[in-house]
Amino acid sequence: MDSGKTLTNLDELKSVLGSFGISSELDWIAVVLFARNLVRDLTVFTDPAKAEMQRAIFAELATKDLSDERYAQIIETLDIFIMNNIATRELEQALTEEKRSAAALLAEMGGLIETIRGTRKHQEVRLEDFQDRTVGVIKESEDRSVIVSKVRGIFKELVSEFQEESQEWEKLASELQRTATFDPLLTELYNRRAFDAALTKAVRRSRETETSLTAFMIDVDHFKSVNDTFGHQVGDEVLKALASIISSQAVQFQGFVARYGGEEIIVMAEGLTEERAFISAEAMRQDVQRYDFRVREDGKFSDLPLKFTVSIGVAMLRPEWGPAELVQAADKAMYEAKQSGRNQVRILRNGTI
Known part of the structure; x- marks a missing residue:
């Protein structure tokens, strides 16, 4: 590690601690380190949520009240942020x-x-x-x-x-x-329990027969805004429409389609080449983008369609992977699609996107 850089970071930390009147109180030092460094690196929070959390913590620290009561209040504030984040x-x-x-x-x-x-x-x-x-x-x-x-x-x-x-x-x-x-809401999709069992068997078959096994992780973009704007009932209808679209595409390559959780749908397919897997994922993405979804209000459909898109991550089983690693790889690729602008497909190749 660069000693000059370390010194600068230590000086910055001392400056921050000094501005709040904190010298040797370990609990409070931990709060500052969490707010300044750890919050920045947490991936379960969006950047606006991270900024809001840091502002709230530093506003409490600005009172320079280092009492046990104030410490408990900050911990409660952190608790609320963590429990209310999207992932939770x-x-x-x-x-x-x-x-x-x-x-x-x-x-x-x-x-x-x-x-x-x-x-x-x-x-x-x-x-x-x-x-x-x-x-x-x-x-x-x-x-x-x-x-x-x-x-x-x-x-x-x-x-x-x-x-x-x-x-x-x-x-x-x-x-x-x-x-x-099957899933209680998306009745044409298998549930998570059924998918896990099918994936374990498919991994075993893949090893025995040396055939490929592909996982597609599909997530609705900005789904929270759909629920916030139109309500959870419309959100459920969007998921049902998505399930129908994905199922109709997956039939073409004998895909096993399941609801993985929330607005995530996962598809498992055997025997696909990497090129065919990417083409299939892109076809699903385009079908979703073109779908003419109408919100139903007071017995009538809206004049304008509610457009929604998906981000898709694709991964193919490797010899050293088990079922969990394959799903994690597809999830990683899907997260990269989100980070790169959403409404796109990313495929994991040799450990990289």
């Missing part, structure tokens, strides 16, 4: 959606179990009735052919009822499987 809110939203999905799953599972219990009781009653009716037929007639004919009729009736109940079980089981596998 998205995590809370993802947890809420996961809870809602789990609640729906438990409700359906409970319904299926009750149906099975009811069916078993009904079947026991019907079997007893079958036995009683069969005994009655035998007692009523001595003609063997008549007895066999009537018993067959009773048996067919019983089997028909059991088949109907079996079909109802299968229907409920299919609905339960769908709830467990």
Whole structure:
């Protein structure tokens, strides 16, 4: 490290500490270092949010009140900033959606179990009735052919009822499987749990067969402003439109499409070349950009379309990577697309964008 540069930084730090009357108070020195250096380097905050956080902290420090009460107030201010940043809110939203999905799953599972219990009781009653009716037929007639004919009729009736109940079980089981596998809002997309399981298997196949595996991370640009301007209901409709667009494109290369969290959609595809992967991502981006989305108000669609775009990150599995590293690489490429101006595709090549 350059000693001259270090000295300058130390002098600057001493100057900052001196302006607030801080000399050896370690807690307060930590606050200044956090506000001056760490906040600047945190990637979960936007630049305006960082500036606002620093202004709030330095405004507190400007009072030169180094009491425990003032320290607690600054920590509370930092707490509010951290808990209200976009990344934290998205995590809370993802947890809420996961809870809602789990609640729906438990409700359906409970319904299926009750149906099975009811069916078993009904079947026991019907079997007893079958036995009683069969005994009655035998007692009523001595003609063997008549007895066999009537018993067959009773048996067919019983089997028909059991088949109907079996079909109802299968229907409920299919609905339960769908709830467990697909996203509760974007119902044509798999949920995060299903994607993680499918990705683990795909990575294993890729290694065994030496075929490529690609991940596309797709994120709506400026989605917060859509929610703030038009409301969360319109935001949900935007996500549904996006899900439809991405799904229709992914069909062309047998992509596995899932909601990864918040407004992020992830696509996994096997057997694509790097060129084909980029072309496919660009086709998805262009389809979204051209989409004519209309806000519905009071039963009518707006005259002007609400245009939205996406940033897409693409990464291809490497021999040393596992599922998590592939997703992280696609996320890194998507973040670079955001940083480079949004509404574009970035692909990770040999560790670089």
